[in-house]
Amino acid sequence: MNPIAYHYVHRGIAHFNANQFDHAIVNFDAALKIDPNEPYARYNRATALLSLGDYARGFPEYEVAWRLFHWRGFGPVGNDIDRITALPLWQGERATRLLVYHELGHGDAIMAMRFLDEISARADATLVIDRALVRTAKSFAVEVTDRVPDDLTGYDCRLPLFAVMGVLGINADNIPAAPYLGSQLPAAVNASDKIGIAWCGRTQTMFTLERFLQLADLDGFDLYSLQPGTIANERVDPLPPGADFEDVANRIEAMDHIVSVDTAAAHLAGAMGHPSAHLLLPYLSDWRWHHVERWYPTLKTYRQSDANDWSAPFARINEALRCISTNEPE
Known part of the structure; x- marks a missing residue:
């Protein structure tokens, strides 16, 4: 440089x-x-x-x-990126066959899924996506697979999934913000105070479960994990082994409240339009959360005002949950 x-x-x-x-x-x-x-x-x-x-x-x-940066992508495309990039980039025109591929994080893919119906209206699209998102993506009118096809000669062009926003000319006024994902379960009936929690993001905010529970006043609530993996805490009900994002969506829909850091579970709750979804954000947060109401109108955010202090955002979210659970005004 x-x-x-x-x-x-x-x-x-x-x-x-x-x-x-x-x-x-x-x-x-x-x-x-x-x-x-x-x-x-x-x-x-x-x-x-x-x-x-x-x-x-x-x-x-x-x-x-x-x-x-000559970006090769995360997920299922890394080893095949040279074959993929031999195809021309899609510019939004009508296309006979289009290869769309998931190249960034899980949350990025969930965020961009809102545009799959517009893609499918313009092209016969195949979406290559991480295995954990295959069932979630199958609710859209695209062919879905977790591996790059061996033969790409039948495809006219390609599109990195997150690049769809630039191709479609997305601006502050034309973002499709209505809920676009759902699960296979009906909404909870006669629900108790069930809270789904996600406490560890891949790049932004990370807590240990113990630290998260120290800061979050969740006494009296039934706690359910929205993160895969083993949990050594009897207070929190884990996801089943091998859970994918459709399992997470099923759990989110059965919850009264969602409390999450910046991770894919927050994107999923926002994409589903969950009515009581709460997102904890660091002082320096990802760009999409600066205008969260444009992307996920039901998602409520609690941002640090001091990069060294989490007590204030947790105090606000604790008060919000107390008021909601007791039907008191905030």
């Missing part, structure tokens, strides 16, 4: 980390005047634009950044 461009990138990141996104963009722009192909400047500029809600500029920039 050019040393002067490096200086501007790091100044921009410092502003970004203080949630000063306009100032961050000024510095990333300065870096890109020196080196238009500097991937860190492109990526961070895109993220700052998205954090401001400027999706019309942010999503195309985001895709340019991933290409500059």
